[in-house]
Amino acid sequence: MYVSKMLKKAVAVLMMTMVTASCLAGCQSQGDKSGKVQLTFGIWDKNQQPTMQALCDAYTAQNPNVSIEIQLTPYKGGEYWTKLEASMTGGTAPDVFWMNGLHVESYVDGEMLLPLDEYITSNSFDLSQFPESLVSLYNVEDKQYAVPKDFDTNAVWYNKEIFDNAGVAYPTDDWTWEDMVETAKQLTDQSKGIYGIAAPLDFQTCYYNTIFAANGSILNADKTATGYNDSNTQKGIQCWIDLINEGISPTLAETTDTSADAMFESGKLAMIWAGSYMTPEYVQNDVVKGKIDLVEAPTFEGNQGNVINGLGYSVYANSKQKDEASKFALWLGGEEAMKIQGESGVVISARNDAQQYFAQTNPDLNLKAYTNQAGIATALPCCKVSSQLFDIEAKYLKLAFSNEMSLEDACSKIAEESDAALAEMNK
Structure with a gap:
């Protein structure tokens, strides 16, 4: 009887150990071997990949508990959207990813985008720092589903x-x-x-x-x-x-x-x-x-x-790291990140206080011709x-x-x- 009790106790301890190990493995599946929170970041433009990597490096330097992996998928032929939809169906979509106005309503309907309003409010993130037309591009039924990234006029x-x-x-x-x-x-x-x-x-x-x-x-x-x-x-x-x-x-x-x-x-x-x-x-x-x-x-x-269109940073609704992913998305829309992006000269940063950097990358050209009309431009009409x-x-x-x-x-x-x-x- 005593041996049987001891055996049952040992089995119970072993089972508890296995469950604990399994939970830890599950928790760390979203982290690297050092236990960091690991985020994935979906983009489609290889020309912007160096700048996006610089942004990731700047963020992780300030948040050493986080590591970020960029996932580049070409836009051509719809490959980016095909892969994104498949990964969402399988529950493996990037935590943060590029979104555009042409797709946002469909993804909201599919309940694949996380509303960011709670995070915007709790972090005192000021959307008035962006052209209103860009903010509205990603606002569906009074909920904000992306942080403006850049724009073109x-x-x-x-x-x-x-x-x-x-x-x-x-x-x-x-x-x-x-x-x-x-x-x-x-x-x-x-x-x-x-x-x-x-x-x-x-x-x-x-x-x-x-x-x-x-x-x-x-x-x-x-x-x-x-x-x-x-x-x-x-x-x-x-x-x-x-x-x-x-x-x-x-x-x-x-x-x-x-x-x-x-x-x-x-x-x-x-x-x-x-x-x-x-x-x-x-x-x-x-x-x-x-x-x-x-x-x-x-x-x-x-x-x-003028017509204004631009990309946004969205968060996957089923991300296992919603809080950290949302924090990263908001940081990408902040002053520091927008300056880094703007100084690359590839795109115009969406923030009003960072639009100047695009023109400064080619001072011999009148690139203010683009930013000067951002305030009067109409958002590209989009629907499902x-x-x-x-x-x-x-x-x-x-x-x-x-x-x-x-x-x-x-x-x-x-x-x-x-x-x-x-x-x-x-x-």
């Missing part, structure tokens, strides 16, 4: 050599659409294959900007209808088609065969509307390097209009069926840009099909 780059050869004065930040058109006419030289400006079928970089300046709309506030039947919206699109019809822009077929960016970088385009993300590519191009500068997007119909709406828009605007259909008819078809898609989304 649009400006007009120009080739000074082409201007000089034509004897045309450089544009200035206070110019108008009419100024731009007149300048483009003076710079177009078909004998040399040079166009003054380009009107590619690019919603974010081109015609959305003039739609907003003309007081048109793409998507209403409650995301139940589009604004394509609005004459102001059509006015903001027609002005681009006019550039093609006047012969001062390449045709749609030409910009489809050779992108407007490629034309500008080969010295065949005097001016181009471009997002701030194109800066590193332009300044490193051997053909135009040292020959280019930029100015703010011109006013249209007497108004400034944005990709479907973009496809519908492109299908019919291709016909309008190539004069195979009137813009009014094209917009009528866009409105009809897009509104049907929104109705289905809102069921």
Whole structure:
């Protein structure tokens, strides 16, 4: 009897030891061998990986109990989102990861993003330090699902050599659409294959900007209808088609065969509307390097209009390290982190007090043309069926840009099909 009791006690102790060891192993599965809290950080741009690593190093130096592993997955072909969704289904998603406006609502619906409001409040994190349009991009039903990371707006780059050869004065930040058109006419030289400006079928970089300046709309506030039947919206699109019809822009077929960016970088385009993300590519191009500068997007119909879009830092809703992951996400939106990112010169840091660093990385260029319009810019319209709406828009605007259909008819078809898609989304 005594032996039996002793054996039972030994077995019980052994079982308790095994359970304890198992628990410890489970707890340390989110840590390294030294027992640190281990976070994973999902990104998609290899050009930003060195900067993201610098941020991780700075954070872990201040928080030695934490280690952070960067997981890089290419964006191209949707690989980043495919892998992210699969890892969320399997419960192994990164603790902190890049998010964009086009996907945030779908991920919120899937209950995969952690609301950050509690952490924002308890840490006195000030969202007013960011452009309101960026904050709202990640606010769904009054809950904040990401800390703004960076942003891009649009400006007009120009080739000074082409201007000089034509004897045309450089544009200035206070110019108008009419100024731009007149300048483009003076710079177009078909004998040399040079166009003054380009009107590619690019919603974010081109015609959305003039739609907003003309007081048109793409998507209403409650995301139940589009604004394509609005004459102001059509006015903001027609002005681009006019550039093609006047012969001062390449045709749609030409910009489809050779992108407007490629034309500008080969010295065949005097001016181009471009997002701030194109800066590193332009300044490193051997053909135009040292020959280019930029100015703010011109006013249209007497108004400034610009589109702002940007990334955010989100936290996985099922992270085993929610508190530490949220703390890291908020730190990434802080003054120190935004300065480190801004000084890299790759993107514009989202914080208002850190936007200056982007311009300082290339002091010979008027890069303030991008940040100067951040405050008036409209957030890129997004919803759960944005990709479907973009496809519908492109299908019919291709016909309008190539004069195979009137813009009014094209917009009528866009409105009809897009509104049907929104109705289905809102069921």
